Amino acid sequence: MGFSSTLGLMSPLVSPLTSMSGTVLLWVLLVPVLAAQTLNGARQDTALEPGIPVTDPLVKAKCGTCHPADEHGNMDRISWVRTTPEGWQEAIKKMILEKRVELTPVEARSMVQYLSSSHGLAPEEAKPVMYYPERRVHDEIGVANDYPLAACAKCHAAARLLSWRRSADEWKRLGEEHFAQYKVARNETAMAAVRNAAPLHTPEWTDWSARSHASNLTGRWLVTAHLPGHGRYFGELQVERGATPDEFNTRATLHSINDGSTVIRIGQMLLFSGYAWRGRSHGVAPSNSSTHPDDPGHDAREVLWISPDQTTGEGRWFWGQYQEFGFDVVLRRASPGITLLAVDRLSLKVGAQASSLRVMGENLPTDVNAGEVSVGPGITVRRVISSTSREIVAEVEVSATAVPGKRDITLRGAVLRSALAVYDRVDYVKVTPESSMAAFGDQTYARGYQQFEAIGYQRVPDGKPHTADDLELGPMDASWSMQVFYAVDASGNDKIGNVSPAGLLTPAPRSPGGNFDIWVIATAVNERNQNGRPLAGKGYVVVTIPAYSFDGRRYVRDLDRWIEEGTW
């Protein structure tokens, strides 16, 4: 997992890096952005590509010595790059650590706020790279074949690269620095590709920088969420104005669709660039009494992308040693009308009779009748068992001739798209994530876990498994086991760890002193293949040692950086 920097300088809550004022100087950042190697040197190509002037007095005061401004207000290097809040935070950290720039946390936060607005990404540019700040497991599969950035992807997430927009000259300088500093083979094709993929000036940025305005996220939002291993949730989020115009206080109430439990989370967040939600939250009673690492009330960081019209949002609330736990969250503003949020099952089998279906939502009619609820072709709503303003329970049956595929649910003009799937067989079980990482613990580092889910699929219509048109049926009941690569039997499994009945991999408390590749295997309880054997799927995990040392350097997981031995 390629993790971006923490939100220490930005978070209004727990702020691990701001408390490291003495030790942050030890950071070693890999991206030589704003390296300011040309102190007081005039840019040679400013006439070729216009910069973005800097107007913030604090940025000019703190950065102007090494990044002089021209007559247009363009500051050396700064005016020819744009990036995310995390990118600017990283750049400022680098200046603090390497150039001894002195900033208070408040000043640093203000600078990140300004720069990520004036020299940030348009929402449309940020969305494809959100998996990076959201700390998602993300395989860069396909980069080698579909994208000429494979040379960069050998070391970086593609999203790290594309989180930065630079002038052609700035890309050239970055490449030259890499060629020199990291002995990377010169690759002009890759350089041309990245220049084209992430230029400084884009129509999206031109449009957004012209119409971006102060955002007001206050009010009531509806939430749907998924926490792997715990299932799906629905509920609401109250957002109130905080101490500053860009700061907000939040209170989320989530109800588990699986078991009916309730999670209440309160938090604070900052909004950057009008759409980039960065915050922290924690659970309150009753869920925070648990010490389980995957507890839904665990302290979490929040990274969300708010749509430009401020009506929807999506992102992740995450925690853990590798940020391996987290809610996948979708927000939408509450409205006076009927809103369909979720259903309690994600699939129905062809020919199913008298199946109950719970539909959760907002402002649902309490006088609804069976004819008003549509679950799509081949599914008949026989009767409405109960209805409240938040939930309708209906009895449905699926025709024996129903065509497999996704179905929308509609009710009096409200639509829940692709709410569930109709299927006639389960062809295979996919274990998610397909590849991942966990870690042994030691006296310094806590263990890194990994939660798995067994997802059923029907292969329609091309008949091939693992293709984009496969029909996802949702989590399957499964038993879990693990298999260590190269091992002839399971006798050594205990020294690696165990997998719980809920699919949570817990590495052994003590590191056996090496990395281990293992399969985590899900065997479906109710689904069998053509030969009558239970369907099974497996996920590939590397269980790593707690910390890496190599060639005089040590990887510090908390910092997501390699540092010189003895300096941390």
Add this chain to the structure above:
Amino acid sequence: MTNKIGLTLLLIPAFALAHHGYAEFDQQTKVVLQGTVTEFHYTNPHCIVDFEVKNEKGQIQNWQGEMSNPLHLKGWTRTSLEAGDTITASGYRAKSGAFYLWITGLKSSKGLELKTNGENLIPR
């Protein structure tokens, strides 16, 4: 730069270069196996092919073959190998005696070939 990428497993396929050595394999003896693919995992840090091999007694052995990562398998996709494909795989077997092969060469019934000359297996 390889030393800087050790833990960035999932986003950084080059991790496969560093996360384990090959001492687990008997590199003195090259093994050639013919079998039928049961599953192909196009995953980081290794692509893995599961395949069945009939031994001399006609019994089925379930083998697992480890290849490079997707970034180094130029031109390959998730469906390059599919269940039912027959393959000839060569490489080195795990010393433990497990049915596990570090694959250095492969040909499939559909004409797919793993070439170590850089044509599709990019040199490390």
